[in-house]
Amino acid sequence: MLLNVLGSSGAFPTSESPCSGYLVEHEGFRILLDAGYATFPALLRHTAAESIDAVLITHGHPDHCADLNPLLRARALGGNDPARLPLYSPPRALDAVLALDRPGMLDDAYDKHEFTPGESFVIGPFAVDTRLLPHWLPNAGFRLTAGGTTLVYTGDTGPSPHLIELARDADILIAEATWPEHVPAEAAEVLSSAAQAGATAASANVGQLILTHLHPGVGATESVAAARRAYSGPIAVATER
Template identity: 35%
Template sequence: MRLIVLGCSGSGPGPGSPASGYLVEAGTTRLVLDLGNGTLGALQRHASPWTLGAVVFSHLHPDHCSDFASLVVHRRYHPRPPYDATAAPLPVHAPPGAHDRFARAYAPSPEEYAATDLTDVFSFHDLAAGTPVTVGVDAVTVTAYPVVHPCPAFALRVEHAGSVLVYSGDTAACPELVDAARDADLFLCEASWPHDEANPAGVHLSGREAGEHAAAAGARRLVVTHVPAWHDRDEIAGEAKSVFDGPVELAFPDAEFAV
């Protein structure tokens, strides 16, 4: 597999990066994990949106899903689509309620929300904890693990041809994240602030906590992501390195990682 970072700025786009979004290539299958502010434009530097086999959302906070409305426009109104999108709706795997969430975001007014239907160009599928989903034609599986965040949220374990990529999504410290990342070849893990006992509970990880979860899971490699623009990325990566013996790298836009 190959992981391509579309955006990695935590909690919203920053001056040098879109918000959260990642392109995964596995054989001939392409899928996107999250599609935050600015990531649809970044995606088009690497692949046509028409070549995606699925879009998978870890959770439905805007910095992880707001560009979905633009993807609706792309698939409905592109003047030269390579095929009929209404005949081959793009699968969307997400926490329950995604269609309603995206319809509200796309509707031109609150009064028209009820009549907004996105199933002409997308098929919506609820993620279920521990139930693998097959994506594309190359035996790519995605398994969701519920994690701790202020809204329903999942870590995503992507497996293909013996390789394992795990994406934390947004999460606070929890044993389910360790389960998701067990023996991962690459663990893409959020770290949203420096370690401090006064950090709000149940929201995000510190750099130290990201490293601790990677170590507990036996991950082979850690890529730290989702650092907000107002924090020092090197400081947060340094915290992870202090508790995890494996390679630690920082995500950055357009970075590519072999899995």
């Protein structure tokens, strides 16, 4: 399994980083995992728009799905006539981004597959498990397994035992860590800190922790240090590559 980080900035993109987006590939099958602001240009540095085989979206906030619009425009208007792109998301998560264009303009560019978080399914060579994780909007955490490797991605989430269950013994956990130590009180149930991500990684016995969705201005060194107090395995901050 090959993972490329397209972006990881929380809330809004910066000059250094797009928002959340990950390109996951196995046996030539390419999944786009979230498509936040500014991830489409980053995607094009790795592959063509028509080469994406499926898209998984955790939830409907634009820092996780806004660049689905240029991706679909490129496939619909680029002249290569690719197959319809399967889009997987919780119910109604994509309604707003799919309504950005005139009615019917992109209808032939995608097939929408809505699922209830908690369901499991297969996409190409990937077995996909999902869990409902706490956020302001319904958010699906994803567990992708292919070729003996397991990758777990939280989307945006507050603390939850379902997250530990989802991440159990995963090779890689990509965990939302908006703040290093303490999440503001108004968001404490729906967002996480790097310290909490480290505790989750330790409890779930994951092989590697990747911190993502850091709020712009939050330092990587501070976040890694916060996660390190609970988790002794490899820790990195998601950066575009």
